[in-house]
Amino acid sequence: MTVRRSLQTDGKFRALVENTPDTVVVADDSNKIIFSNNKIFSTFGYQPEEVLNQPLTLLxxxxxxDIYEVEFSRFIKNYKNRGYNPISEVPGCCKDGSIFPAEISLSVWHEENHMFSSVIIRDVSERKKYEENLESEREFLKGILDSAEDIIIGCDENGVVNFHNESARTKQLISSFKSSHLNSPEKWLKAERIYQPDGITLLRLEELPLYRALKGENVKNQELIIRLANNRNYLLIANGRQIVCKEGIVKGAVIVLHDITTLRENTNSIIEKNQQLLQTFNDLKDAERKLIEANNLLELRVNKRTQELTAKNQKLNYYNEALQKANIDLDNFIHIASHDLKVPIVNMEALLKILHQVVSNESEDALDIIDKLEISVGRMKKSIQAISEVAKVQKQIEYQSEIVDLTELLVEITESIAEQIKAENVQLEYDFSEVPAIRFSYINLKSILYNLITNAIKYKAPDRDPHIIISTHVQPDGFILHVRDNGLGIDLEKNGAKLFTMFSRLHDHVEGSGIGLYIIKRIIENADGTIEVSSQLGVGSTFTVCLKD
Structure with a gap:
């Protein structure tokens, strides 16, 4: 086509379009691109030859x-009568698919009985960013001004009020909130009733702080009163100045009004209260004198009381030392007694066995007496052993802590009472998934678990097999050990207070020394732990042991 060749070869035309900062494309009457300058590469990423014979909407x-295909056709059709406005802003699409904002300018001409359209495309991304930043800064500045408690009012170089912050609107200091009503300084006086600080004398135009600032004065701490339509007065302090741009041109003025109404209203009250405070001060001085006298008297009494308490404390320390010595003597006595009694008990057991062999089987009464003696000796032996155990706990013997695997410990305990577990058909469950191992005294932890498990078996319900569930749980400063059973249960209201006391037994149908729970409680408390029990008669009991890491 001649037009296409002329566009490609016309030196003046190419010099013109190649030196423009915008992308220039020319399309024929079917909206196919027949020419593009080299700027299309930096704008869209296409080489000029890549877009030839491509639809204009490729960009x-x-x-x-589809939408802009119709819009372009409509524009070309109506370009003569200008009955349709050309599209001024469209999204552009690069070769890589990225989209950017663009402005286009369309023109149409006829040549060789064909219609051609030229399109000038400008990437306005940077301008959009600048406009967005400018709008963001404007909103930010407006937010700052609106957040100010002081009233801020501004006008342009002609005296038209064109800005007032949220505080001005809240206090209703701008008539009808419409700056169009305040389009000249002369109308300011009509819009607002502005007075001297006396509240009687109206301010003249040349005395208004905004007018003074507009005329170039530096307004400093000017007091005035604004009276609203509801006759409410605002006592304000005004500061303001002229707004001048870098070129020295006056752009307007701005004033800041600080509300001191409440402060001034309270002045008389403050003076009166100062007088009251002075009287109160005098009263306090008199009260202070009396207080000093009372304090001196109190100090004498305190010194006397302190001397009495010191004497009592010394006596208490004496008794405490004596008690500690007595406890040591008692522990030594228990240890010696339990040790010295073991030999006679062992001898008595041996003598009873010999006596049992010597006495004829025909002497039933004698054999019965021997059996009862053996039972009594066995009980005495257990009591001596229990006293020895209590003595160990009382001395708070500390065993070395170590990492104890709970599963291995439980296996060791169950193996030691395997016959008892089998005989009573005990069902034992455990879950140590949360705390599989802990740092504690192996001997002490074994004693705790052993006593709780054997107690659950001994005090089983007569109508069901024992079912014991043991579990561990993590807590913020340590762990929790739960031992739950389905045994007889405990009447805590009746027996809760004596449950952990020494030699306390709640049931007589099974043998026991009554010191098991006492011992484990002492072990747990010596380790800064706690033990609690919840129980229901006929249902079972749950012992909860809390130990620290």
Whole structure:
């Protein structure tokens, strides 16, 4: 086509379009691109030859192409009568699919009985960013001014009020909130009733702080009163100045009004209260004198009381030392007694066995007496052993802590009472998934678990097999050990207070020394732990042991 060749070869035309900062494309009457300058590469990423014979809408995002195909055709059709405005802003689509804002300018001409359209495309991304930043800064500045408690009012160089912050609107200091009503300084006086600090004398135009600032005065701490339509007065302090741009041109003025109404209203009250405070001060001085006298008297009494308490404390320390010595003597006595009694008990057991062999089987009464003696000796032996155990706990013997695997410990305990577990058909469950191992005294932890498990078996319910569930749980400063059974249960209201006391037994149908729970409680408390029990008669009991890491 002649037009296409002329566009490609016309030196003046190419010099013109290649030196423009915008992308220039020319399309024929079917909206096919027949020419593009080299700027299309930096704008869209296409080489000029890549877009030749491509539809003009190639430069638009796919979603917009059908719409703008119609728009372009409508513009070309109506270009003569200007009955349709050309599209001024469209999204551009690069070769890589990225989209940017663009402005286009369309023109149409006829040549060789064909219609051609030229499109000048400008990437306005940077301008958009600048406009967005400018708008963001404007909103930020407006937010700062609106957040100010002081009233801020501004006008342009002609005296038209064109800005007032939220505080001015809240206090209703701008008539009808419309700056169009305040389009000249002369109307300021009509819009607002502005007075001297006396509240009687109206301010003249040249005395208004905004007018003074507009005329170039530096307004400093000018007091005035504004009276609203509801006759409410605001006592304000005004500061303001002229707004001048870098070129020295006056752009307007701004004033800041600080509300001192409440402060001034309270002045008389403050003076009166100062007088009251002075009287109160005098009263306090008199009260202070009396207080000093009372304090001196109190100090004498305190010194006397302190001397009495010191004497009592010394006596208490004496008794405490004596008690500690007595406890040591008692522990030594228990240890010696339990040790010295073991030999006679062993001898008595041996003598009873010999006596049992010597006495004829025909002497039933004698054999019965021997059996009862053996039972009594066995009980005495257990009591001596229990006293020895209590003595160890009382001395708070500390065993070395170590990492104890709970599963291995439980296996060791169950193996030691395997016959008892089998005989009573005990069902034992455990879950150590949360705390599989802990740092504690192996001997002490074994004693705790052993006593709780054997107690659960001994005090089983007569109508069901023992079912014991043992579990561990993590807590913020340590762990919790739960031992739950389905045994007889405990009447805590009746027996809760004596449950952990020494030699306390709640049931007589099974043998026991009554010191098991006492011992484990002492072990747990010596380790800064706690033990609690919840129980229901006929249902079972749950012992909860809390130990620290």
């Amino acid at each position: 638009l995002p796919p979603a917009y192409r």
